[in-house]
Amino acid sequence: MESYATALLYATPFFIGLVLIEILYGRFVKDQKHNLMDTVSSLSSGLTNVVKDSLGLVLILVSYPFLLEHLALIEIKATWLVWVVAFIALDFAGYWNHRLSHHINLFWNQHVIHHSSEEFNLACALRQPISNLFGYYALLLIPAALLGVPNQVIAILAPIHLFAQFWYHTQHIGKMGILEYVIVTPSQHRVHHAINPEYIDKNLGQIFCVWDRMFGTFQEELDDVPPQYGVLKPANTWNPIIINFQHLWRLIQDAWRTRSYWDKLRIWFMPTGWRPQDVKEKYPVEVIHDVYNFRKYSPEASYWLKGYALFQLIITTGLMLFMFYSYSEIGFDGLLLFGAFIFVGIYGYTTLMDRKSYAVWIEVARGIAGLALIYFSNDWFGIDAYLSIGSYLVALYFLITIFGGVYFTYVEKSFAAADLAP
Ligand SMILES: [Zn+2]
Ligand SMILES: [Zn+2]
Numbered sequence: 001m002e003s004y005a006t007a008l009l010y011a012t013p014f015f016i017g018l019v020l021i022e023i024l025y026g027r028f029v030k031d032q033k034h035n036l037m038d039t040v041s042s043l044s045s046g047l048t049n050v051v052k053d054s055l056g057l058v059l060i061l062v063s064y065p066f067l068l069e070h071l072a073l074i075e076i077k078a079t080w081l082v083w084v085v086a087f088i089a090l091d092f093a094g095y096w097n098h099r100l101s102h103h104i105n106l107f108w109n110q111h112v113i114h115h116s117s118e119e120f121n122l123a124c125a126l127r128q129p130i131s132n133l134f135g136y137y138a139l140l141l142i143p144a145a146l147l148g149v150p151n152q153v154i155a156i157l158a159p160i161h162l163f164a165q166f167w168y169h170t171q172h173i174g175k176m177g178i179l180e181y182v183i184v185t186p187s188q189h190r191v192h193h194a195i196n197p198e199y200i201d202k203n204l205g206q207i208f209c210v211w212d213r214m215f216g217t218f219q220e221e222l223d224d225v226p227p228q229y230g231v232l233k234p235a236n237t238w239n240p241i242i243i244n245f246q247h248l249w250r251l252i253q254d255a256w257r258t259r260s261y262w263d264k265l266r267i268w269f270m271p272t273g274w275r276p277q278d279v280k281e282k283y284p285v286e287v288i289h290d291v292y293n294f295r296k297y298s299p300e301a302s303y304w305l306k307g308y309a310l311f312q313l314i315i316t317t318g319l320m321l322f323m324f325y326s327y328s329e330i331g332f333d334g335l336l337l338f339g340a341f342i343f344v345g346i347y348g349y350t351t352l353m354d355r356k357s358y359a360v361w362i363e364v365a366r367g368i369a370g371l372a373l374i375y376f377s378n379d380w381f382g383i384d385a386y387l388s389i390g391s392y393l394v395a396l397y398f399l400i401t402i403f404g405g406v407y408f409t410y411v412e413k414s415f416a417a418a419d420l421a422p
Contacts, residue, residue: 005054005327007159012050012321015166016043019122025172033171037238037301037353039123040309044346045113045240046126047320051339054324060135065151067138072148083157086149087207090161093140094206099217102201108272109247116243118230118296120193125169131244165206169193175221184209187221194227195291228291232273236297239350241343254279299355302412308404312349315397316342322383330381338381341370348401352408363405370398 019039026032052058076082101111110129117124138145144154165184173186180187184205192203202219205212212218221227233250235243255264258276267276275285288294301309323330323338330338348362374380374395383390 002327004159005324008050008054009321009324011163012317012324015046015122015126016317018166019043019126022122022170022172029172031172033119033121034123035119035298036306037298037309038117038119039121040313040353041238041240041350042117042121042123042127043313044238044316044350045243046123046128047316048130048240048244048343048346049126049128051320051323051342052130054327055335055339058133058135060138062136062138064138064141064145064154067142067145068148068151071142071145073146074148076148076150078150078153082149082153085147086144086153086157087161089141089144089147089149090154090157091205091207092143092211093137094161095204095211095215097137097140098204098206099215102204103271104268105247105251105270105272105274106268109245109251112231112235112247113240113243115193115231116235118234120169120171120190120227120229122166122169124193124229125166127240129244130241131248161207180209180220181213182209183207188212188218190227191219191221193229195230195232195288196225196228197291198222198225199227200232230288230294230296232288233285234288234294234297237350238297238353239347241347241350250285253283257283299353301353301355304412305353305408308408309349309353312345312401312404316345316349319345319394322386323381326382326386334381337373341366345401348405352405355408355413357409357413360405360409364402367398367402367405370401371395374398 023032023034023039026034098111101107110131113129113131114124114127117127141154168184168186168189170186171190175187176185179185184203184207188203188205188209191199194200199219202217203209203212204217209218233247235246237243237246251267254275255267257279258264258267259278260276263276267274319338320342323335323342327335344362344366348359348366351359351362374391378391380391380394383394387393
């Protein structure tokens with residue numbers, strides 16, 4: 001896990017840098033594809049994902065080394081050919097995993113976060129799950145295990161294969177000629193993120209688009225069908241932690257409420273969106289029918305709130321980078337506590353962005369908890385060793401958090417109410 005934390009220490013600024021370049025480019029060509037609150041939400045989602053993954057918080061049901069040990073037909077050395085074969089095997093597994101995620105209710109829960117943005121840009125690529133609590137992915141790598149592809153090759157290629165899916169989340173690149181027949185391109189992936197009836201659940205490939213062409217899920221981007229982004233049941237929140245469990249929560253409620261025992265059992269494995277007839281009638285859920293005319297989620301936000309959301313994101317990112325930097329010194333218990341602070345922080349400020357009044361309780365509570373930790377441990381996870389006033393700065397951040405929570409819940413909100421008054 002430590003090597004993954006080190007990789008993220010470098011990968012995070014790299015990805016954020018590219019997102020900034022896309023924002024600047026959009027400004028330059030006067031075609032901005034970013035909306036500040038949505039981008040803050042997307043990047044925050046990325047933070048939750050990497051914090052969770054770096055802590056290894058997943059129950060591995062089947063591991064690749066286990067399969068390799070029991071299934072390998074031949075033993076091969078890691079020659080260049082093995083790397084190529086392994087990459088193709090990973091991509092094949094990725095296609096089917098992605099297809100399962102789109103088509104089965106239970107699996108959709110851990111993928112919906114990636115589709116939850118109603119924008120399409122590099123930041124939305126970073127909306128990655130934290131609800132993947134069980135590791136079964138290795139099962140899809142049985143072909144590689146049979147061929148005896150060494151675990152090390154898979155371990156190195158898997159993050160590369162994931163990171164290589166970042167670049168095509170953009171609206172600034174058009175069709176790419178002959179490449180459209182080989183790899184997944186921005187144009188194809190725009191189709192994938194679209195909810196237009198022509199496009200939905202198409203282009204499930206990750207790096208190569210040949211699987212889509214082979215298995216009948218390919219759809220070209222059409223000139224007269226501009227992609228509309230999002231999910232059919234809108235998330236209606238900036239909080240990535242809530243989005244990660246929203247669909248699961250609906251499934252639990254439906255399974256609980258339906259009177260049919262058969263439906264209680266099968267709902268989990270039915271096609272995505274399927275609901276038992278009785279609960280569907282009794283508890284209707286908002287679904288987008290007209291994809292060209294729906295209101296994107298945008299609770300009112302002043303410049304101050306937008307600036308404040310950005311400030312929270314920047315500090316949270318900085319704290320997370322410090323956590324990865326001192327990963328081994330902090331120790332696992334400390335990392336869990338640190339990770340909890342980051343999670344509660346993201347939960348708190350995105351709830352504030354949603355303009356929910358209970359956000360103030362989260363913000364005040366985490367502010368006090370942070371200050372108490374600094375007071376009693378006389379440090380912030382060893383930050384003073386790098387920067388003598390480090391823990392004072394973190395304490396200042398927690399004070400601002402308490403102030404911000406109160407300000408945006410009581411003071412600014414009453415301004416807004418006063419503005420609306422006749
Ligand atoms: Zn997808
Ligand atoms: Zn995507």
